Amino acid sequence: xxxxxxxxxxxxxxxxxxxxxxxxxxxxxxxxxxxxxxxxxxxxxxxxxxxxxxxxxxxxxxxxxxxxxxxxxxxxxxxxxxxxxxxxxxxxxxxxxxxxxxxxxxxxxxxxxxxxxxxxxxxxxxxxxxxxxxxxxxxxxxxxxxxxxxxxxxxxxxxxxxxxxxxxxxxxxxxxxxxxxxxxxxxxxxxxxxxxxxxxxxxxxxxxxxxxxxxxxxxxxxxxxxxxxxxxxxxxxxxxxxxxxxxxxxxxxxxxxxxxxxxxxxxxxxxxxxxxxxxxxxxxxxxxxxxxxxxxxxxxxxxxxxxxxxxxxxxxxxxxxxxxxxxxxxxxxxxxxxxxxxxxxxxxxxxxxxxxxxxx
Amino acid sequence: xxxxxxxxxxxxxxxxxxxxxxxxxxxxxxxxxxxxxxxxxxxxxxxxxxxxxxxxxxxxxxxxxxxxxxxxxxxxxxxxxxxxxxxxxxxxxxxxxxxxxxxxxxxxxxxxxxxxxxxxxxxxxxxxxxxxxxxxxxxxxxxxxxxxxxxxxxxxxxxxxxxxxxxxxxxxxxxxxxxxxxxxxxxxxxxxxxxxxxxxxxxxxxxxxxxxxxxxxxxxxxxxxxxxxxxxxxxxxxxxxxxxxxxxxxxxxxxxxxxxxxxxxxxxxx
Numbered sequence: 001x002x003x004x005x006x007x008x009x010x011x012x013x014x015x016x017x018x019x020x021x022x023x024x025x026x027x028x029x030x031x032x033x034x035x036x037x038x039x040x041x042x043x044x045x046x047x048x049x050x051x052x053x054x055x056x057x058x059x060x061x062x063x064x065x066x067x068x069x070x071x072x073x074x075x076x077x078x079x080x081x082x083x084x085x086x087x088x089x090x091x092x093x094x095x096x097x098x099x100x101x102x103x104x105x106x107x108x109x110x111x112x113x114x115x116x117x118x119x120x121x122x123x124x125x126x127x128x129x130x131x132x133x134x135x136x137x138x139x140x141x142x143x144x145x146x147x148x149x150x151x152x153x154x155x156x157x158x159x160x161x162x163x164x165x166x167x168x169x170x171x172x173x174x175x176x177x178x179x180x181x182x183x184x185x186x187x188x189x190x191x192x193x194x195x196x197x198x199x200x201x202x203x204x205x206x207x208x209x210x211x212x213x214x215x216x217x218x219x220x221x222x223x224x225x226x227x228x229x230x231x232x233x234x235x236x237x238x239x240x241x242x243x244x245x246x247x248x249x250x251x252x253x254x255x256x257x258x259x260x261x262x263x264x265x266x267x268x269x270x271x272x273x274x275x276x277x278x279x280x281x282x283x284x285x286x287x288x289x290x291x292x293x294x295x296x297x298x299x300x301x302x303x304x305x306x307x308x309x310x311x312x313x314x315x316x317x318x319x320x321x322x323x324x325x326x327x328x329x330x331x332x333x334x335x336x337x338x339x340x341x342x343x344x345x346x347x348x349x350x351x352x353x354x355x356x357x358x359x360x
Numbered sequence: 361x362x363x364x365x366x367x368x369x370x371x372x373x374x375x376x377x378x379x380x381x382x383x384x385x386x387x388x389x390x391x392x393x394x395x396x397x398x399x400x401x402x403x404x405x406x407x408x409x410x411x412x413x414x415x416x417x418x419x420x421x422x423x424x425x426x427x428x429x430x431x432x433x434x435x436x437x438x439x440x441x442x443x444x445x446x447x448x449x450x451x452x453x454x455x456x457x458x459x460x461x462x463x464x465x466x467x468x469x470x471x472x473x474x475x476x477x478x479x480x481x482x483x484x485x486x487x488x489x490x491x492x493x494x495x496x497x498x499x500x501x502x503x504x505x506x507x508x509x510x511x512x513x514x515x516x517x518x519x520x521x522x523x524x525x526x527x528x529x530x531x532x533x534x535x536x537x538x539x540x541x542x543x544x545x546x547x548x549x550x551x552x553x554x555x556x557x558x559x560x561x562x563x564x565x566x567x568x569x570x571x572x573x574x575x576x577x578x579x580x581x582x583x584x585x586x587x588x589x590x591x592x593x594x595x596x597x598x599x600x601x602x603x604x605x606x607x608x609x610x611x612x613x614x615x616x617x618x619x620x621x622x623x624x625x626x627x628x629x630x
Binding site: 052053054073074075079080081083084085087089090091100101103104148149152 | 517519520522523524525526527528529530538541542
């Protein structure tokens with residue numbers, strides 16, 4: 001028996017000859033904030049629409065809350081969706097939009113009005129009920145769409161890139177609000193996004209998708225620190241890749257890298273867990289540090305500053321290390337009293353073998 | 361900005377004069393107190409309009425035309441809704457070919473449509489009546505309805521229908537609650553334009569109308585009698601005013617529809 005809210009088993013979807021979903025299997029837990037993350041065309045929206053019931057699957061099974069969903073139409077599923085375009089009904093008022101799902105419930109007008117008021121309050125739009133839906137701003141439409149989808153108290157809320165149409169500031173505010181809202185209502189949220197930062201900020205767990213398949217399904221920290229493949233590592237955040245040779249493996253790995261020398265890694269630093277084949281290691285920019293007078297690193301290497309990108313709170317440097325073909329990107333927090341290095345300056349870098357990830 | 365008269369400007373003015381001068385002459389002679397259509401004008405009268413009220417054959421023709429126009433408008437709009445929705449929403453085999461064939465009467469000479477319909481109807485032994493005129497008019501109006509409604513359906517965000525379906529409505533109630541109200545301006549615009557086309561249409565009506573002439577057919581018959589021409593001018597004036605009014609209403613609804621669905625105006629018939 002399975003206590004997952006949503007259980008996907010080997011789901012395949014074809015559009016003609018195009019294989020959009022290639023054997024998706026995943027369990028999504030009750031009350032979880034789950035994200036489907038991937039570049040456009042990876043199948044994340046298709047998967048969301050399969051869960052909503054707008055797309056049939058060619059093979060495989062989908063269960064929601066313990067019930068098989070293959071023969072259940074979208075209007076009978078315990079899911080509701082927030083569309084990318086918000087799909088606000090332009091000929092109805094805000095209250096009529098929000099209360100649209102109540103039409104078929106056996107409740108009286110007073111109860112409907114109460115529930116609409118409650119839903120509007122939940123999304124911070126109390127008192128907006130009588131406005132025309134078309135007179136709202138982007139952020140307000142987003143809230144109407146949320147209230148409308150939550151009013152039926154679905155078991156699962158599906159969000160199709162709900163923040164992509166908002167500007168950066170508003171998007172960051174809405175991210176926080178969505179997290180709060182999800183904790184408040186306590187239901188499963190499934191978010192589709194191509195924005196890795198958004199997924200990291202909001203999710204309990206993330207499924208990274210490429211080419212119709214799930215490349216890795218983990219919590220944000222594991223995804224970031226222990227990506228299983230180079231593709232996942234590259235998609236989430238910035239990562240430097242260096243060629244490496246595995247010189248010994250047993251309990252962990254002994255590796256040798258040009259420029260950085262030898263290091264030994266623990267078994268969990270190779271989450272992809274393959275053996276043989278050409279190897280490479282990944283290094284996140286923030287695990288490297290520029291060492292100033294008197295500072296010591298766990299391991300040290302000489303480098304030349306090749307490019308400086310100033311971000312205000314952070315500075316990104318491209319560093320040239322002798323023996324390494326590509327420059328290594330490094331990020332430093334800008335602290336008062338410490339100058340930003342200039343191009344062409346020499347620097348000592350500190351790095352730690354524990355921060356490396358081995359890919360094969 | 362410096363104003364200058366360009367060749368294109370002259371061409372545009374000449375074009376408009378050529379297009380609209382005859383129409384302007386119509387009301388001019390309709391109010392002229394003389395049976396002969398010629399300048400100089402002799403005086404103002406509304407007698408020709410009064411005369412219209414007394415011709416019973418004209419009244420029969422008006423009623424016949426209205427009946428044919430309304431029926432044509434309703435039928436071609438219903439057909440247009442089905443075809444436009446299918447074309448805007450679904451992919452099906454040979455879609456382009458099928459839509460092309462449906463739209464063909466738009467460019468087919470009416471005389472050919474009329475003659476071939478007449479031959480076929482007589483061949484299978486259907487008697488000519490106002491229904492045969494309606495048949496012909498639906499044939500030429502449906503492409504216009506489809507063109508108008510297709511843009512209305514295309515401007516409709518598909519996720520609106522999905523959202524209603526997702527919120528518990530059935531496919532039919534979604535159509536009724538969401539789709540229909542949002543394409544309603546297009547429907548009204550289609551009704552008005554097909555009605556106007558049917559009201560003005562002569563060739564098909566002439567070939568297929570048998571003993572009950574439509575208004576244009578009646579007018580054509582009257583042109584043989586010079587004394588009746590001023591009254592025909594008066595009638596023409598009313599028809600022109602009515603057509604302009606109907607087309608203006610149709611355009612108003614088309615624009616409102618676009619504004620409502622939040623789309624961008626990509627140009628219409630007017």
